[in-house]
Amino acid sequence: MQMKKLYGGIEAGGTKFVCVIASGPSHIVDEIRFKTTTPDETLGRAIKFFQPFISSGQINTIGVGCFGPLDVTPESPTYGFIAATPKPGWSNTNVLGILRGALGIKIAFDTDVNVAGLGEYKWGVSQGYDPSLYLTIGTGIGGGYIKEGRPLVGLLSPEMGHLRIPHNRELDPFVGNCPFHDDCFEGLASGPSIEKRLGVPGATVPENDPFWNLEADYIASALMNYILTLSPKKIVLGGGVMQRGFLFSRVRWRVRELLNGYVANKSLLENIDDYIVPPGLGNQSGSLGAIALAMQLEERVKDSRV
Amino acid sequence: MQMKKLYGGIEAGGTKFVCVIASGPSHIVDEIRFKTTTPDETLGRAIKFFQPFISSGQINTIGVGCFGPLDVTPESPTYGFIAATPKPGWSNTNVLGILRGALGIKIAFDTDVNVAGLGEYKWGVSQGYDPSLYLTIGTGIGGGYIKEGRPLVGLLSPEMGHLRIPHNRELDPFVGNCPFHDDCFEGLASGPSIEKRLGVPGATVPENDPFWNLEADYIASALMNYILTLSPKKIVLGGGVMQRGFLFSRVRWRVRELLNGYVANKSLLENIDDYIVPPGLGNQSGSLGAIALAMQLEERVKDSRV
Numbered sequence: 311m312q313m314k315k316l317y318g319g320i321e322a323g324g325t326k327f328v329c330v331i332a333s334g335p336s337h338i339v340d341e342i343r344f345k346t347t348t349p350d351e352t353l354g355r356a357i358k359f360f361q362p363f364i365s366s367g368q369i370n371t372i373g374v375g376c377f378g379p380l381d382v383t384p385e386s387p388t389y390g391f392i393a394a395t396p397k398p399g400w401s402n403t404n405v406l407g408i409l410r411g412a413l414g415i416k417i418a419f420d421t422d423v424n425v426a427g428l429g430e431y432k433w434g435v436s437q438g439y440d441p442s443l444y445l446t447i448g449t450g451i452g453g454g455y456i457k458e459g460r461p462l463v464g465l466l467s468p469e470m471g472h473l474r475i476p477h478n479r480e481l482d483p484f485v486g487n488c489p490f491h492d493d494c495f496e497g498l499a500s501g502p503s504i505e506k507r508l509g510v511p512g513a514t515v516p517e518n519d520p521f522w523n524l525e526a527d528y529i530a531s532a533l534m535n536y537i538l539t540l541s542p543k544k545i546v547l548g549g550g551v552m553q554r555g556f557l558f559s560r561v562r563w564r565v566r567e568l569l570n571g572y573v574a575n576k577s578l579l580e581n582i583d584d585y586i587v588p589p590g591l592g593n594q595s596g597s598l599g600a601i602a603l604a605m606q607l608e609e610r611v612k613d614s615r616v
Numbered sequence: 617m618q619m620k621k622l623y624g625g626i627e628a629g630g631t632k633f634v635c636v637i638a639s640g641p642s643h644i645v646d647e648i649r650f651k652t653t654t655p656d657e658t659l660g661r662a663i664k665f666f667q668p669f670i671s672s673g674q675i676n677t678i679g680v681g682c683f684g685p686l687d688v689t690p691e692s693p694t695y696g697f698i699a700a701t702p703k704p705g706w707s708n709t710n711v712l713g714i715l716r717g718a719l720g721i722k723i724a725f726d727t728d729v730n731v732a733g734l735g736e737y738k739w740g741v742s743q744g745y746d747p748s749l750y751l752t753i754g755t756g757i758g759g760g761y762i763k764e765g766r767p768l769v770g771l772l773s774p775e776m777g778h779l780r781i782p783h784n785r786e787l788d789p790f791v792g793n794c795p796f797h798d799d800c801f802e803g804l805a806s807g808p809s810i811e812k813r814l815g816v817p818g819a820t821v822p823e824n825d826p827f828w829n830l831e832a833d834y835i836a837s838a839l840m841n842y843i844l845t846l847s848p849k850k851i852v853l854g855g856g857v858m859q860r861g862f863l864f865s866r867v868r869w870r871v872r873e874l875l876n877g878y879v880a881n882k883s884l885l886e887n888i889d890d891y892i893v894p895p896g897l898g899n900q901s902g903s904l905g906a907i908a909l910a911m912q913l914e915e916r917v918k919d920s921r922v
Contacts, residue, residue: 393880441770455845457763464747464847466881472844474837474874476782490878531780538778539761539845541770568780574699574795575772 317608318360318372319600322405323422324397326448327352328597329359331369335433335591335598349403357412364415373418373603374594375425376405378452382420390419396489418607422446422596424461426589427454428606429599431548435590439544443536444595445470447529448549449458451496455540459606471496475531482507482524499528501550517556526557530564533586535574537565548589555588562586623914624666624678625906628711629728630703630755633658634903635665637675639896641904655709665717670721679724679909681731681902682711684758688726688773696725702795704850724913728752728902730767732895733760734912735905736852741896745850749842750901751776753835754855757802760901761846765912777802781837788813788830805834807856822863832863836870843871843879854895861894868892 312466314333326345332338337512342359346352379393391408407418420428427436427444438441443458451471455462462468472494477486484507497503504512507569508521515521533545547558562582569578577585589595620639625632632651638644647663652658669675685699696712712725726734733742733750742748747763757777761768768774778800783792790813794803803809811817814827821827839851853864868888875884883891895901 453845457768462763462847465843465849465883466879468845468847469879470845472784472878473841476780490876491874535779535841537771538847539759539774539776539842541768541772541774543771568797570796572778573772573775577771590854 316363316369317604318363318369318599319332319597319604320356320372320374320376320409320503321425321596321600322346322356322374322376322579323434323596324377324395324400327356328594329356330597330601331360332598332601334601335594346397348399349405349408353405353408353412357409360413364413369415371416371418371604371608372409373415373420373425373600373605373607374406374409375420375422375600375603377422377450379469380421380467382424382463389568416604416607416611418603420461420603421452421454421467423452424454424467425599425603426548426595427456427546427599428459428461428591428602429591429595429597429604431459431592432602433598434546434595435587436544436546437590439542441491441540441542442544443540443542444546444548444589445533445536446549447499447551448501451500451532451549453536456544470532470536471500473532473535475528475535478524478527480563481520495528495532499525499532499551505549512551512554517554522554522557523560525551526564529557529561530568533561533565534568537569537578543577545586546589547586548595552588558586558588584589622669622675623907623910624669624675625903625910626662626678626680626682626715626905627728627731627902628662628680628682629699630650630683630706631904633662634900635662636903636907637666637669638904638907640907641900647903652703654705655714657710659711659718663715667720669752670719672770677724677910677914678715678719679716679726679731679906679911679913680712681726681728681906681909683728686773688730688769711760722910722913722917724909726767726909727758727760727773728868729758730760730762730773731905731909731918732854732901733762733767733852733905734901734908735897735901736895737762737765738908739897739904740852740901741893742850742852743896745848747846747848748850748852749846749848750852750854750895751839751842752855753805753853753857754807757806757838757855759842761848776808776838776842777907779838779841781808781834781841784830784833787826801834801838805831805838805857809885810857818860819859820856823860828860828863829866831857832866832870835863835867836874839871840874843875843884851892852895852901853892854901856893864894 319330331340381388430436445453453470477493486493486497624638637646689692736742751759759776783799792799792803793809
């Protein structure tokens with residue numbers, strides 16, 4: 311039996327870090343999860359986890375999906391840095407530089423949502439669907455758009471959580487809590503915006519609270535915009551807010567109502583339950599996506615040597 | 617001197633048709649423009665224009681950029697058809713089939729906005745900017761997103777004119793005139809919506825009318841969403857409404873105000889005058905884009921023979 315080649319993966323989230331050694335979802339050799347504290351302590355733990363696998367030659371490439379705002383432009387002097395962030399101690403942290411310096415191996419680096427989208431495309435529920443969209447609705451809102459197996463990069467990496475959408479001020483006078491745009495999608499529908507508006511965490515708000523129809527409306531408005539702009543063949547919704555599973559059917563229903571038959575496609579008209587879906591990899595889209603990213607980097611390095 | 621190879625191009629608009637024989641913007645051999653009437657008469661005139669160039673062997677490939685809603689999925693049984701449209705007589709017209717049947721040569725076919733975007737990318741103002749976005753704001757609103765030299769196609773061709781954006785009901789109680797979504801971007805900001813709201817065509821509304829600030833706000837909201845989602849490196853705004861040139865500076869100003877420094881990029885922060893721009897090919901983005909589309913088809917045919 312041939313040994314499968316192993317890679318390292320880091321889901322570097324603002325709340326927790328997940329580090330794995332794996333060749334894919336069916337072959338996870340080791341895994342560690344810990345809270346995100348200071349950069350020194352958190353990156354230090356990750357480094358300590360990987361070091362033995364590197365010295366023994368078991369891995370030589372690591373993929374990282376990191377929280378942001380992140381500089382992912384390779385030509386930029388601050389490539390691999392986290393920019394200004396409310397997360398204490400992390401503003402202007404050279405995440406990529408610290409990891410490279412300490413580990414001395416090849417590191418592939420991208421945003422947490424791009425990497426989670428890649429994981430779902432490689433092994434999860436959007437396998438075979440090109441292009442596909444992965445959206446996380448949690449502490450923040452962000453999206454990764456995967457086209458021909460790669461996350462879209464243009465002028466910058468997309469920041470699609472900050473869309474301008476209609477704000478129902480009559481039913482929802484809440485001003486919004488995005489520090490940049492007040493009532494953008496993230497400012498109206500992220501976990502913190504729910505808690506600020508209702509005074510309790512969304513996880514404790516009962517299913518029959520009328521607020522959830524507003525939440526579904528905001529999510530559906532944003533999805534309609536992504537559908538009309540990016541035309542994905544599959545939309546995966548992850549993140550803490552989407553743990554409230556009843557939201558899926560309300561969001562699907564509202565997307566169809568908003569589109570109103572305009573996009574005459576079977577996926578939307580007849581099979582929307584298979585079109586807007588939860589992650590296939592559960593809470594491992596990010597860490598396994600980081601493995602997929604590392605594999606892509608190795609492929610590129612090989613290609614460039616040919 | 618070597619003769620440059622010639623191609624045929626059709627800009628098939630809902631208002632007018634433009635047919636050209638050219639190898640590019642500096643070498644246009646013949647051109648004809650006429651009003652769009654019935655499908656028989658209009659397509660008949662186009663066919664008559666091209667026939668002599670085909671029989672003499674001067675062209676063997678034509679590109680078409682067609683108004684819609686259009687079926688551009690090659691696998692679909694109604695590929696090349698115009699679907700239900702308010703344009704009298706054109707619903708369910710097999711534009712591609714009629715042209716192919718009459719002309720008997722290779723025809724490349726796409727939406728008017730995708731083709732105009734391609735023209736601007738090949739020879740116009742978005743040359744060298746990948747990805748780029750071409751938006752037309754006129755009788756309807758639509759966008760073509762060009763990535764690696766090709767229009768984006770996903771589940772369908774994007775329909776980004778119908779975005780949901782904030783509607784300022786206080787200053788603008790107009791209900792919107794999109795038959796599908798009332799107050800989507802097109803329903804609020806297209807030429808017909810301006811005329812319906814103000815009772816006169818937008819072309820006659822004076823520059824100091826306060827309505828134009830609303831119009832700039834709607835356009836800027838949509839542009840912000842495209843920027844955050846598609847991350848284009850250049851945005852080209854064409855179409856009848858954008859003939860009111862004073863709108864450009866207002867739209868640019870409002871985009872920066874709305875983004876509020878969130879996308880920390882020089883193109884947006886310092887050089888927005890070069891980022892949101894009018895077409896470089898004037899009123900020929902569509903017809904020359906059709907030539908570029910024909911050239912791409914010939915390249916693909918060649919490649920597949922290798």
